Amino acid sequence: MTRALPVASARKTARASMGLLLRDPWRLAAATLLLAAGAAAGLLVPWLLGSLVDAVIAGRDALELALRCAALLGSGAVAAGLEWGGGVLLVGCLQRALARLREDVFAAALSIDLGRVEEAGSGDIVARVTGDVEAVTDAVSGVLPRFLQAGFTIVLTAVGLTSVDPWLALGALLAVPIQVWITVRFLRRSRPIYTRLRREEALRGQVIIDSVAGADTVRAHRLQQDRLGRIAEASLRAVETQRDAARARNRFVGGLNLAEFVGLGAVLAIGFVRAGAGALSIGGVTAGALFFHRLFGPIGGLLGSIDDLQRALAGLERLVGVQQLAGGGVGAGGGSLPGRSVRPIEDATIRIESASYRYPGARADALSGVSLVIPAGSTLALVGASGSGKSTLGRLIAGIGGPGSGTVRVGGAPAETASLPGRGGSAARPAVLLVTQESHLFGGTVADNLRLADPGADDGQLAAALRRVGRDPGTLPDGLGTVPEPDHLLLQQIALARVLLADPAVVVLDEATAHAGPDGVLEDALREVGRGRTSIVIAHRLTQALDADRVAVLEGGALVECAPPSELLDRSDGHFARLWRAWSG
Numbered sequence: 073m074t075r076a077l078p079v080a081s082a083r084k085t086a087r088a089s090m091g092l093l094l095r096d097p098w099r100l101a102a103a104t105l106l107l108a109a110g111a112a113a114g115l116l117v118p119w120l121l122g123s124l125v126d127a128v129i130a131g132r133d134a135l136e137l138a139l140r141c142a143a144l145l146g147s148g149a150v151a152a153g154l155e156w157g158g159g160v161l162l163v164g165c166l167q168r169a170l171a172r173l174r175e176d177v178f179a180a181a182l183s184i185d186l187g188r189v190e191e192a193g194s195g196d197i198v199a200r201v202t203g204d205v206e207a208v209t210d211a212v213s214g215v216l217p218r219f220l221q222a223g224f225t226i227v228l229t230a231v232g233l234t235s236v237d238p239w240l241a242l243g244a245l246l247a248v249p250i251q252v253w254i255t256v257r258f259l260r261r262s263r264p265i266y267t268r269l270r271r272e273e274a275l276r277g278q279v280i281i282d283s284v285a286g287a288d289t290v291r292a293h294r295l296q297q298d299r300l301g302r303i304a305e306a307s308l309r310a311v312e313t314q315r316d317a318a319r320a321r322n323r324f325v326g327g328l329n330l331a332e333f334v335g336l337g338a339v340l341a342i343g344f345v346r347a348g349a350g351a352l353s354i355g356g357v358t359a360g361a362l363f364f365h366r367l368f369g370p371i372g373g374l375l376g377s378i379d380d381l382q383r384a385l386a387g388l389e390r391l392v393g394v395q396q397l398a399g400g401g402v403g404a405g406g407g408s409l410p411g412r413s414v415r416p417i418e419d420a421t422i423r424i425e426s427a428s429y430r431y432p433g434a435r436a437d438a439l440s441g442v443s444l445v446i447p448a449g450s451t452l453a454l455v456g457a458s459g460s461g462k463s464t465l466g467r468l469i470a471g472i473g474g475p476g477s478g479t480v481r482v483g484g485a486p487a488e489t490a491s492l493p494g495r496g497g498s499a500a501r502p503a504v505l506l507v508t509q510e511s512h513l514f515g516g517t518v519a520d521n522l523r524l525a526d527p528g529a530d531d532g533q534l535a536a537a538l539r540r541v542g543r544d545p546g547t548l549p550d551g552l553g554t555v556p557e558p559d560h561l562l563l564q565q566i567a568l569a570r571v572l573l574a575d576p577a578v579v580v581l582d583e584a585t586a587h588a589g590p591d592g593v594l595e596d597a598l599r600e601v602g603r604g605r606t607s608i609v610i611a612h613r614l615t616q617a618l619d620a621d622r623v624a625v626l627e628g629g630a631l632v633e634c635a636p637p638s639e640l641l642d643r644s645d646g647h648f649a650r651l652w653r654a655w656s657g
């Protein structure tokens with residue numbers, strides 16, 4: 073069973089969004105002012121057009137008509153200019169807020185406990201940092217300026233319509249109850265649909281990611297049909313929800329058209345009666361109808377945008393949820409890792425006391441009641457049958473999630489927060505590094521991949537680190553500037569050289585030499601990497617264990633033996649001795 077990442081409440085989301093917007097208060101205020109002025113200038117257009125109609129009917133001379141036309145064009149141009157300026161300022165303001173949101177969310181996503189991400193399934197976090205960020209970006213940059221503009225236009229135009237004739241305004245009001253009813257019904261129905269849609273899209277992503285990541289297993293067990301079936305099922309659910317959302321949207325738009333029809337019909341009918349009674353000129357009725365039309369464009373746009381806003385809101389709630397989980401808030405990060413607490417370590421001793429861990433949904437503990445002290449600077453080999461809990465213990469020491477019960481401390485600090493001071497004024501860095509056989513090669517050159525561990529390192533330092541793990545950069549086609557091919561040996565050498573550059577106090581090497589390369593090149597590299605720091609080697613080959621200061625044997629999640637290797641080999645009926653005999657044939 074997966075446990076989805078949290079979704080923030082509407083109030084927390086609103087507070088977070090305001091926090092983002094108000095980081096640029098002056099620009100925001102200037103944009104608002106320009107938009108309001110633009111809406112006010114635009115008000116003159118229907119009024120001048122109405123008076124032009126009356127002037128034509130009254131047979132005024134050509135000069136006066138020309139002057140009125142010029143005033144009409146002028147006010148239109150001024151209104152457009154002001155609204156354009158306000159819109160540009162506002163979009164700039166929103167784009168900056170969005171860039172901050174993106175940075176904060178990515179930083180928060182990176183700092184979430186990996187165990188929690190696994191529990192939720194990586195599809196959820198991927199969907200949030202891609203689809204949800206996109207939905208919010210689209211809505212905020214397109215819809216919000218339209219929303220603000222429409223708001224001003226509606227208020228000022230309603231004032232204009234009332235000033236032409238209050239009876240016309242009363243007729244226009246007939247549209248309001250229909251709009252309110254339609255909108256409330258849409259909001260109530262569509263919100264849960266959009267939240268469901270985002271969740272189903274995340275699940276669909278998860279099924280696809282799982283199937284692609286486990287392609288070898290799927291092929292080996294001939295599970296292709298089963299996986300395709302699951303993908304089809306997840307996709308169908310997402311498509312059906314999309315169809316529900318489209319249906320709700322169509323009903324909403326139809327309802328808005330009905331409201332416009334009723335309102336305009338009422339304005340024209342009342343105008344007909346009032347003009348007939350001589351209470352209003354034909355120009356006045358024209359201006360009134362134009363005011364109503366002007367009113368309805370933005371109202372329709374505003375209510376129509378609710379659809380996008382709903383989708384964005386559902387996305388925003390999920391993004392703020394990510395940030396809460398990481399311990400930060402929107403705007404808290406400013407691009408750095410938010411909320412991740414750090415604790416400097418006193419030394420590189422590891423103390424594990426009664427540590428137990430159970431994977432979410434598992435029936436049994438992967439580790440139970442493990443107690444162990446690993447002195448600073450020593451090497452411990454972790455051995456045991458497959459599934460005995462070696463990797464789980466390695467992950468806990470590396471601070472990837474905390475134990476369910478008991479403690480895992482590095483230099484006196486909980487492993488999850490154990491840190492070393494930053495270099496060259498940068499933020500604190502982790503005290504423990506975990507290297508697995510699944511190291512990742514990022515795009516770019518060998519130098520780019522190495523500098524991830526120490527951005528300040530010069531080429532000489534990078535080359536020296538590579539040499540220490542058995543690779544002379546001179547043998548690469550373009551030296552450090554080579555764009556590496558996916559070669560397992562080079563990849564592991566880069567991963568190990570990164571450890572040398574990052575220089576952590578503790579290193580956990582989880583089967584990092586599974587692809588040992590010719591002449592045990594990686595085993596030498598491993599010894600080099602462990603020198604001068606506490607190292608935990610999850611041994612793939614038992615010969616590796618012989619090099620360690622001590623060997624810890626795990627069985628079914630429990631620690632059953634821990635002593636120097638020579639001592640363990642002497643215990644002929646001991647666990648390690650038995651494993652050794654079985655392994656060496």
Ligand SMILES: Nc1ncnc2c1ncn2[C@@H]1O[C@H](COP(=O)(O)OP(=O)(O)OP(=O)(O)O)[C@@H](O)[C@H]1O
Pocket residue numbers: 190431432434438456457458459460461462463464465
């Ligand atoms: N993500 C997970 N979810 C559920 N159970 C898991 C998960 N990872 C490991 N386990 C289970 O926890 C137990 C310990 O696994 P772990 O990977 O720590 O063992 P290991 O000794 O490192 O095995 P191996 O040598 O095969 O890597 C096993 O029973 C395994 O099936």
